[in-house]
Amino acid sequence: NAGVMQNPRHLVRRRGQEARLRCSPMKGHSHVYWYRQLPEEGLKFMVYLQKENIIDESGMPKERFSAEFPKEGPSILRIQQVVRGDSAAYFCASSPSQDGYTFGSGTRLTVV
């Protein structure tokens, strides 16, 4: 049973481009969480999704950021018109219920 898979591991985007980060949860896990981590900082919650539903997006910036977890396929975190301040590590976690989060290795986004 593979762990939580995130891709790409590293992503470089120019200012104004779009960034798409993918997260495949562990098999059987229907809860997906996205977190952002700036250098030397803790993880900041962004959004919590279950299949086809956004449960909590209280940590998502109001503009340019969106997330989905379709019935089939991975969860996608999408950042439109990226700016330098979006440079960070983005981690995805999944769980079968509310217990035992398993995190992926993250996607490091660099905006140049």
Place this chain on the structure above:
Amino acid sequence: LAKTTQPISMDSYEGQEVNITCSHNNIATNDYITWYQQFPSQGPRFIIQGYKTKVTNEVASLFIPADRKSSTLSLPRVSLSDTAVYYCPRLPSGNTPLVFGKGTRLSVIA
């Protein structure tokens, strides 16, 4: 959301026992206490979880006093590979996600 508080950093020599304490002000009745470990360039890894008293697994022990306003993660005989950041996020009941603080950076010295 209730915040947790823990020391920013700690140093230890190899072979020593390390205790990292976290305060859980305003912890709710149904919240569990969890601890995670994060190495550089990796996602956090679950270590241990508890509700009250003591929990032990193959990696660590977790001590939670009766009032549940704090918890202590105990790592026996640390090695260099235990150098990491340790977080103590609350696990709320219901559809509320884990809330992480800045964690404690543990440095193990040979």
